[in-house]
Each structure stands twice: as structure tokens, then as C-alpha cells.
Amino acid sequence: MSGVHVSTVSRTFSAPHLVNTETRNRVLAAAEDLGYRPNRAARALTTGRTHNLGLIVADIANPFFSHLIKGAQAHARTRDYHVFVADTDEDPQVEEELIQTLAKQVDGVLLCSPRLSNRVIEKLREDVPFVVVNRRMKGMSNVLMDVGSGAREAIAHLVSLGHSRIALLAGPAGSWTSKEITDAARSVPGIDLTVFGPNSPTEHGGLALAEAVASADVTGVLAYNDLMAIGLVEGLTSLGVDVPTQVSVVGIDDIVAGRVSRPKLTTVAMPAEAAGRTAVDLLLQLVGAGETATPALATLATNLIIRDSTGPVRHELRTDP
Amino acid sequence: MSGVHVSTVSRTFSAPHLVNTETRNRVLAAAEDLGYRPNRAARALTTGRTHNLGLIVADIANPFFSHLIKGAQAHARTRDYHVFVADTDEDPQVEEELIQTLAKQVDGVLLCSPRLSNRVIEKLREDVPFVVVNRRMKGMSNVLMDVGSGAREAIAHLVSLGHSRIALLAGPAGSWTSKEITDAARSVPGIDLTVFGPNSPTEHGGLALAEAVASADVTGVLAYNDLMAIGLVEGLTSLGVDVPTQVSVVGIDDIVAGRVSRPKLTTVAMPAEAAGRTAVDLLLQLVGAGETATPALATLATNLIIRDSTGPVRHELRTDP
């Protein structure tokens, strides 16, 4: 209605300095009037930039991921990007489909704790730039938590309390983090380690292991995440095994539920929000640089939070029957 | 490479019956070979259908929403739709921007527990079809939880335990659910109700109210959600007020943290996953029907789950000083 060519309208929004102030104002006024906003999808057709990022997680209900998501979304917003989140339900098949669908609708994808094989990820990478969180992949940008040293710290804590027979509840198959934790635990000398898994990384997964843990000859447990640890504690308690006097339990993640459950959960805190922010930074860097991009690696520190689910081993109760 | 016109390729994917079986196979083979997939965004330009839905929540870290999201995503997937989730951080401003950006990239939006005013929502509605969850809006499709009767049931439970001086911890300003709960509570005869709020619907929000609740002359509390209830219990406990012997607390939502916190939280369960599924159904119905759509209303039942955070009032302790 302002009687100008579409290209002028276009420039008003994407290159304001190229259009006369007065014309621009007229266009803006008309746009305001008609409630017009440039169509991002159409723009993406020619520019190749959607100004959207995709974020894929295995389980949106896992509080660890929620915080990562919040960090990523808030940070992306400050860079005029939007983050679309999708949940794979721990299903590698769904994960792959999701990436392919997302590929053309976003400028880059944050892949968090993928369950896919490295090979498939390498292939998908041709379709869209990636930053992989919680998995080390050569030649790609990664955001990692130093979960190995977190696990070692947790086990050192158990050892310092006198525990030497320790169980490790592994996470899901395909999880890099789970492998990392397992390797770290195995590398600790002088302990007797039993590994259970792979398991579903949920409260239910922990609950299901209660009997096995109770009948195994262990006094300390490190779980793949807090959800499992909480489930385990619940299970042990209902079996009449007290935490921490009979078994000490350490989780990983530091989610709210761990702080309010009783006993309060000792855990390895993961900087989820920071990871989300960092991942967005690396991804935008990658997107901006195009083909020439150098993959970057960020490793974030973890730290042990000692609460009430761990305590000194009681030797007298653990003599032979 | 298969030597056919683009339009034939297009038809191979969007109208297979129009193309010769043999040609189709050749195209599909070539596509497979080149890793070609139709660009959804480009398709959307002409068809007006992106096959994407947007889902907007106030706080993705709230477990109630996580389950709603999972329900919606899983259900949408079976209809060949994808759901993009975005978090507003409880900020109406962000909520509005998000809707506008999403508007052209999705076929419809699920707006969950909006903080925006009805007026603004009515306006935004011209840009994109909506289904509003947890808010009654005339002329629009809604998915509601019968939170009013849930609240009445919760209060009846408290009354049956002998409580009559009851506190209500309201939710955030602008929340329809909060208003609904408050109205329901006020409509219960024979109790002495104190309303606190509006409050931040988080653990921290509940924690912050502990002192006020402790010094108010109440023996029963109904909180806007479990997160607040958990925070309140934490706060009361650290003030030396025991739950449930001195104060009984009821939450709303039935999140995991409530089941593992001690005492286990009595709560009004909300069918979050079902709500997500239902909302997707209504939205697709709306999208399919275009302008002629009749708005639908779905109300889902809630139910009281009695656990350990509520108990009989102890009259002897509550005599005057």
C-alpha cells in the first residue's frame, strides 16, 4: 500500500541502510499497519540462513536436559536465533529421522547425548552442521563434561569412607558418557568394581536394579545419573536396606529431585546450563564459518556435592555370615 | 540424473499415484543415491503446510510440561508432524515474540499455560491457529484440566482430616489455572482461607513462603504446584515445623520429585501426557478444517493422590499461647 516495490520492502528489513529514511518509515508504518512480518522460511530459501537451531535430546523429561535446553535457548535468543527442541524418546531410529527433518529447517543442530553410532552421525553431518554434546568425536565440535574425573572423585569419596566393594550402574547402550564413567571407575586401583548394565537411565531403571545391588556384595554405588540413583534408593529402602548406613549411593547430574529426596543425594554436579550456552556458541561459530570451520572442543568441569546418601562403611555388619 | 523433470520428482514424493511405477522407482533410486530429501520449508511456501507444530511452555524444566511435551511429540509423530518446543522463561514478552516467529514456520501452535492476556492472544490468533492448554478462552479450542474439582477434592481431604484454617499458595500472575484453583478454594464453605500470592511457581517460590506460612495461623496448605509444595516443605522443615504433624501440605501435578521427597507429597495428579495428545488432536483438527473450524473443548479429569504430607490436625497443639 505504500506504493513501493517488494525489493524495497525486503531491503527495509534486511539491509535498512540501503533505503531512504523516509521510505523506510513509510514501509515500516505500513508493515505495522498490516501486521506484516518477513517470512523466515521464504527468506531461508535464498539466504540459506533460517536463524533457527535444532536441539535434540534423548529425554526432555530428564531435568539435566531441561537445564541444558534453557541455557541454550536463552543464549541463542541473545543472538537472534531460535532453538527448536525435539525429543527422541531414547530411540536411535527416531533420532536419525529427526535430524534429517530438521536438517533443512535449521542452520545447525545441537545433538545432546546421542544414541546413534559415530558412523551414522558422520554421515548425517553432510546434511547440517553439528555440535555434539556429551560425546567425543574427532573432527567435530564437542561440548563435554569432565565426567571421568567426576566419577573418579566420587569413587575417591567412597573409598575415603572405607568402601572398597563398589557397584557401577551403567547408562544406556550407545552413551559415550556411560562408557567414560565406566572407564574412569575401572581405572581406579584398589577397589573391587561390579558393573551393572546397560540400563535405562531413569528412575525406573534404578528401581529395577535394587534387588541385584542388594544381593551383590557391595557397600557403595555410583549411578549413571541421579534419576537412577533415586530409583535405586527407593528400591533399596523398600527392601529394608538402609541408605547410607548399609549402602552408600552417589548419583550424577545434581537435579532438584536429588536435593529433596531423603536421604539427600550425594552427586556429581554437571554444569548443564553452561553446556547449553557453550554449545550454542560453538554451533554459531561453525555456522558462521561455513565449510572452513575448525571444530572446537570445550570441556566443562564437574564437581562432587556431598550430601546424606553416602556415609562410612560399617565393617562389623559386613563380616561373613 | 535420472533424466526427468523436477515436477516429476515432486510428484514422486507428494502424489506418487500420478507417476509411472517404473519412473517412480528410478527417481527414488536416484534420490536414495544422492541423499535427496524434499525441502520441507520450500514445500511449505506453495502448499501452506509445514507439517510442523509449535509448542510453547512457560518453563521446560517443569516436569509437568515435560510430560505434556512428550505426549504431544509422540502423538504428532504418528501423524507425520513434528513438534518444535520453545520455552518462554515465564516472560509474556518472550512468549509473544516466540509466537510471532513461530507463526509462519508451523501450521499451528499449542500454547500451554500462557501468561499473556486474552486480548493479545486473540490478536495473535489471526497469524496462526491455536490450541490453548490450561486456559479457558471462548471461541478457541481448549484443553483444560479439571483443576477446580481437583482443588475442591484436595481441600475436602484436608477438611476430613480436621483442618479448617487453610492457606492457598497461588501461582504466577496471569495464570488461569491459578485463578481457577483460587476460585474453587474460595467456594468451599466452612473453612478459613488465606491466599498467598501471586508467586513464582517454582521450588524457590515455595521456599520463600515458608516463614509466612509458619507464622500464619494455618494447619493445612494447598500449593499451586508440586514444585512449590516441595519448596515449602523444605522451608518449613528447616524452620522446625514438621510436615505433616504440624502442617499438612498438598501439591498439584504429581511430579517425580514429589514421590521421592520426604514426606512423600500428597498431590492432585494432572494427566499431562494425555493433555499433550489431546491438544495435538484438536490442533490438527483445526489445521485441517481451515477457516471453517469449530473450536473444541476438552476437559480432563484430575485425581487426588494421598501420600504422607497430609495428616490429621492436632488440636491440642493449636490452643492459644
Added chain:
DNA sequence: AGCGACACTGCAACCGGTTGCACGAAACAT
């Protein structure tokens, strides 16, 4: 007055598909 520089703005091709229409060939009917 004449000329180049500069600031705007319009033109048209393009992004990657979709779709109504037309056309040719094969199949069927008369």
C-alpha cells in the same frame, strides 16, 4: 553548463519445490 559520484529504487532471476494445464502416446471404442 557539463560531468561524475552517490543515493535510491525498480527489474528480473533465483531459492526449491507445487500444481493447473497442455501435449504426445498408447489403449480402447466404434
Added chain:
DNA sequence: ATGTTTCGTGCAACCGGTTGCAGTGTCGCT
């Protein structure tokens, strides 16, 4: 053998923007 369908495919316009190029008008300078 000829006329009529039917089927399969190509053509070209279009969706809503972006952008290189060219054209116009204004201004300053010699």
C-alpha cells in the same frame, strides 16, 4: 482406420522473499 479416453510427463507460473545490476534523480564541483 479414425475418434476418444486415459496415462504420464513437461512447461511455466507461483509461493515470499533476496540480490546483482541497471536506471533515475540529485548534488557538488570545475
